[in-house]
Amino acid sequence: MDPAGKIEETRLSEALSERYLAYAMSTIMSRSLPDVRDGLKPVHRRLIYAMQQLRLDPTAGFKKCARVVGDVIGKYHPHGDASVYEALVRLAQDFAVRYPLVEGQGNFGSIDGDNAAAMRYTEARLTAVAKALLDGIDDDAVDFRATYDGEDEEPIVLPGAFPNLLANGAAGIAVGMATSIPPHNVGEVCAAALLLVRKPEATTADLLALMPGPDFPTGGLLVEDADAIARAYETGRGSFRMRAKWSVEQGRFGTWCIVVTEIPYQVQKSRLIEQIAELMEQKKLPLLGDIRDESTTDIRLVLEPRTRGVEPEVLMETLFRATPLESRFSLNMNVLGADRVPGVLGLRAVLRAWLDHRHEVLVRRSQHRLRAVERRLEILNGFLAVYLNLDDVIRIIREEDDAKASLMATFSLTDLQAESVLNMRLRSLRRLEEIEIRKEHGALSEERAGLEALLADEGLRWKRIGKEIEATRRQFGDGALGARRTELAAPPAPVDLTAAVAVERESLTVLLSEKGWIRAVKGHGIDAASQKFKEGDKLARAVECQSTDRLCAFATDGRAFTLKAADLPRGRGDGQPIRLLIELSNDEELIALFVVGDGRRLVASSAGRGMVVRDDDLVAEKRTGKQVLNTKDGESALACIAAEGDHVAVLGRNGRFLVFPLEQLPEMTRGLGVALQKYKDGGLRVARVFTASAGLVWKEGGRARAMTDLAPWLGKRADGGKPAPSWAK
Template sequence: MPDDLTGKIEDTHLVDALSERYLAYALSTIMSRSLPDVRDGLKPVHRRLIYAMHQLRLDPAAGFKKCARIVGDVMGKYHPHGDASIYDAMVRLAQDFAARYPLVDGQGNFGNIDGDNAAAMRYTEARLTEVAKALLAGIDDDAVDFRPTYDGEESEPVVLPGGFPNLLANGAAGIAVGMATSIPPHNAGEVCAAAIHLVRHPEASTAALLAHMPGPDFPTGGILMEDHAALEQAYETGRGGFRIRARWEVEKGKHGTWAVVVTEIPYQVQKARLIEQIAQLLEDKKLPLLGDIRDESTETVRLVLEPKNRSVEPEVLMATLFRATALESRFSLNMNVLTADRTPRVLGLREVLRQWLDHRQDVLVRRSRHRLAAIEKRLEILEGFLAVFLNLDEVIRIIRTEDEPKPALMAAFSLSDMQAEAILNMRLRSLRKLEEMEIRKEHRNLSKERKDLQALLKDEGMRWDRIIAELEETRAKFGGGALGTRRTELGSAPAEVEVNTEAFVEREPITVILSEKGWIRAVKGHLADGEGQKFKEGDRLRLLVPCETTDRLCLFATNGRAYTLKAADLPRGRGDGQPVRLLADLTNEDDVAGLFIWREGVRYLVAGNGGRGFVVKSEDMLAEKRTGKTVLNLKPGEEALICTPADGDHVAVIGENKKLLVFPLDQVPEMARGAGVMLQKYKDGGLRDAKVFRLADGLTWRLGEKTRTETALRDWLGERAQAGRLPPNGFPKSGKFG
């Protein structure tokens, strides 16, 4: 540190210091960690891994080396980060279920599709694959720029030559600061075909390119369920998504039985976790059509799904599984990459291919120039050899007699310094006649190659022809066989399958139990009361609803929304159940105002504590989503209070002021949704309770264990929105009808 800076303190605002440092961190994450380069499709850690293995001469034909040795070299020379992160990156490059075209050939336990981890790096070995070799082709021929490593002792490539379309073929995923990337793998043969088409037709549209490269090709196979228009839009903009479904088939058994066998699962879905998810849903009775699941996988995936009964259609069974499990998943497309000028951008398919092809031309030009320079140097030496070969005796005399033979040789034969040095370094065995013939032959061949290279460097059309030939070679090498054959089937957007799971639910009597604190569960049979039922400490029974497993329940909440619950989906057993907030989208401030069996054609009186209400049909309270359906619009500070069957001809309402009013039901409008009309007028307070009854039968209320019916109601009869008067003697002090 300079002396004038020692001990110097500079005042700065905290916000400026934080902004500067966070910006530096963000740029480092974007440029040097998370986003792949469009030219070779690699992040820095992957590029350094492959280059370090190249330096260790771990070619496909060479022997394996311990992964610990490789990781040590990468960490010590090129990548000053943790060994675990480097090894994890290497493992992923070697997994054939993670990488469509593995760049590392692993020996040992490198994990599996179940999600098990790889063995420790001291146990595993690795070398490069042919794909990685194609990525490196030309790296020793000045094909790319190099830069100093972090400590300045070594040098590393800025980008690999990229003779393989790695970005699209293997895909990429990463999360930076403020941006992310997600590129699915594709078929290398199809990518090369699309690139060839773009070379021949520079203005080709995305649709024309997709005719050669129709969509992703995942290493785990599966079926791509997207229509062509959605695919074209995604590849045009660089943003979108793909729906992937498992591949399945029906296996017939004895006596008309059958089972569904899943042979391929979506990309990046761990098989063990998928089975756990299905088993948990099966236990929770969320998959009423599925009877059992078995894992019979070996090296290949084989999941056996048995239906609940033979009357279930296989398509309907799989439709329920696709909706509820990871047998159908979505892979997002976000082609956010570092361009050739190191700028992060979201590119469309055409631009990605164009930048890769431009990089291939740069590599071709640099390699050609490097080769041309080597040829020029070798030709100069060969011309020196030919110049002296007919005068070898004179050459030998000069070498034997002169103290400084090099200047004498240069003067005698008009040689350059390099030619004279090569002659002096020539072995005696090279003086034979055969060597002269070989030199002349080499000179002719190199002269022809020089002429071809000079023509290539002058003619851009010839360069593109050469690139097409290289693409055809790559396509032939990696586009066929077990590695290159397309694995993901191209489907279309799936048609909606109508699934009526209620028809397959076993009908049995149950009782739904709701506690004061909002815990809900179901027990077998119809209970007359809640005796013998246990609750959490400080909790007690609120409601008992006898019903059947095929019933649907309507929950009316204090937020004015109605929710539909399936009785078969409620938690069963001896436990405390589940909070009702997990089954319906309720906040902590919301509570249950009513819970009853939903029946078609029934009308209900709903009202809030502000005194407003209306009559609503049960059909208007049915909601299939967890978020429910708004029925009663409430003012700020109000809550829904009443949801009672509108079975009668009169309404009895009582307010918090303990005044009772009875009026005809036809004065209350029927609505599907709204704030309602004022049922009773209040000077202070609000509504306490309401009830619909038949005037001829009298008004009944509960008083302790007894009930009382009052038929002489003339004094309380009036019009809607009147104030009412004090109730009859013997009315409950709670102010509720009970």
């Protein structure tokens, strides 16, 4: 039957699922996640292999990047030339990659965010690091597969003598998963790998004693807590807190300024200066007088204080809290394993995977070399047999019709030996050549014995791998390239900015409308009805505070945001949309607005999970807020109430009511929380905290009811509860 014109009916949902799954798998396997063995994504691997095929070795001349990109997209990577060129450029940027794999000639961009010149102007060749990644690729060290058009072959993975995944890191976003791996110092990585070779049972703590943390190409200070670093490397997930490196320069007549010489990784210098200037215009950096960029090839940002009486540490603390001079780099070691299955691995598992790959490469290279040695020895044995009977060999070649068969029969030669004898040049038929053949035969026999011993003894193989790693450490871990750039420092002590940033204390009432407009008016006890709002809008929340207070806004996505009362718009106008002050998406709403004090809060989700959080742990320094309550798909944060009392009352949407002691709830800084009430259907509707001796005042729908006898509903946390009383329905 001719398939042309045949229509097959398929459900739309099934067709979409099948096609989207194919797209997702393609993104995960062939685009976004690096291979744990060589630390490369397909585009980077194809770039390096294509440059090797073009013979762009570190000692060779440069070639135009347009030539390299053309070969890559024509033979191996059928994607756009712009994206391939961007990948090539990044591999050559010493501020983006800790150990560049490509040496560029021309304009390859800058740390200010400037783009590279067009590919027709720039040139490139491989570095020694890339050469180490390719070492052994011609010795059957790795498998090859057909290219997308079937006309050529490309390596599935590179031999990877250089620990590229950890040394250069990786970042990528796939469908449903992402990866983020910071760069590390290759000398420290090799030292940790050598420890794992000598001591396979070494723990993550043992490894961290040798490689204590990331080493970013732009330097800076790593000020993360040691316990947090250990947990991150143990689980493969976490984050690292980075700060700019700065110093104080004294001027004339008691003046001084701060000079920033290193900034956090992946922070664009020009954008950083723009952000600081914008904050100065908005009066949000009252201690900073001026900023100048005096950078050349090295970074030099000069920060001048507004007055000499400001402490340098206090000035820098205000900048760290408000600008990218302090930032976080996430750790998510989500990689493709040797079986091509993605997974999040800890530090030990990543090093183990690389070492296992190096072991496999050593075995395959040794087997390949052994086959070559045995083939050459077979040929040499044939030559030696010929030299003992040269006259007979010459006669057979001159007189016999089938010289090859006669040679094989007369001298018991193999097909390969006979063919090699027939191809021998006449000038080789001299005594001196026989001596050279015997010498080569002896050397190869000795090499064969060594290879056979190596393949038969796993201990010898690991010793050889240890020597190779030590050679890599000496080559790339010493000198200017291998010196650690990121300084490890203790977490900074908290700095109180209240006294430094003088704010006149006055009574304020913060008004938040239903449509999200916020403003502050002077005084307490104001009449809400007398306040004007936009047409169709009205008051949602009113919070009395002081101008020196900080306010916490808690959203349905479980994030807490911090607002300074002094920074809120004043006057009789409509105020300002709160979404301009905090990065709150349009899909989320605020469920609480309160003054940050020294108390505690009960936060709970719609699924009925909750926990107690201290006010201090709800404070966020960034506009993006702080994730406090984690929620699953389809859930949202439902409550953020003062935990003042000794009991908790919860009412589920199933109409069941439960009271339990507050002490049964854990105090946490972040998490999913624990179950407040058990549900078969639905979730949490209302939660209250109260003191048992005073009774429960149940406020809902504008009505209030006091209740002291709650014994029938008293139970343990996570119980199902009992049917709710009439006043709580």
